């Protein structure tokens with residue numbers, strides 16, 4: 001089974017906190033980009049390194065909803081020809097409210113997209129303005145409504161917390177509203193300050209007051225309690241879903257499954273041997289030139305040895321509620337988790353549990369996940 005990630009590196013306007021690769025106003029390249037993706041996919045299919053059928057496909061960005069339904073449709077047709085789709089393939093499109101309409105959502109659904117993930121970020125206009133987002137709370141609400149009308153049953157929303165001046169009660173109100181709008185999946189991210197972004201410079205100058213660590217902690221724990229009471233599963237550090245609506249594409253990443261990354265700035269991973277990661281340079285002109293010259297756009301980023309693969313299996317697995325199955329770990333590596341990492345496991349005893357044959361992290365451990373993974377690096 002194949003997992004396929006297609007990166008669409010175009011945005012209407014760059015948000016001041018974002019360090020993902022994307023360019024504003026793609027112009028000619030935005031129109032020509034789908035044919036580059038098709039050429040890239042054809043090269044990958046010809047090399048027979050990846051075999052179908054495709055079980056999960058994710059259009060990520062950037063803003064994939066800047067591509068018209070016809071362009072998305074032609075990409076899906078090409079994936080069908082090259083790899084085929086499994087019967088229950090999950091096909092996700094990331095979309096920004098304000099870049100979709102009732103008819104574009106109808107068009108995506110009609111062409112086979114069956115999961116839509118909206119970058120809503122906030123339902124509060126003050127927050128949206130400070131985040132530099134172009135859409136309004138009304139756009140967000142309308143987009144969700146249109147998606148349901150278009151026949152999307154699987155609608156996800158991204159929301160941000162830990163924003164300047166944000167109160168826990170206001171944020172929880174936004175979360176409840178999204179649930180009442182029928183969203184089945186929520187990705188909730190704390191605002192982080194990334195280097196080389198306008199927010200980074202504002203923060204350094206002291207012009208971007210962020211909530212204290214305690215407030216952040218309070219928001220995260222309140223979210224966990226509230227959403228679990230509402231019947232959602234906190235299935236990964238930042239992700240909650242109604243049962244059965246977990247994102248299969250992302251679960252494959254955290255389970256350290258292989259995936260093919262296509263597009264400028266995309267990453268890929270093969271789980272052959274102990275695993276290797278690839279990246280496609282985040283530069284549209286280089287991408288175009290490489291493909292025109294008949295060369296592979298991927299470059300090898302890193303290969304793993306046994307120890308590296310064990311560490312990564314552990315710290316990716318601990319992001320998920322399901323954790324890591326001790327038996328599977330032992331089968332893969334010839335040794336169990338505790339005997340492979342005795343010092344780390346004893347240092348982290350307050351946060352890690354072995355229950356029903358699985359190593360899992362407590363929610364309190366997820367709050368200090370960055371510290372915990374540093375133990376395994």
Ligand code: SF4
Pocket residue numbers: 010011013014015018019020022061062063096119
């Ligand atoms: S729309 Fe998304 S990908 Fe584009 S700049 Fe904003 S946060 Fe980054």
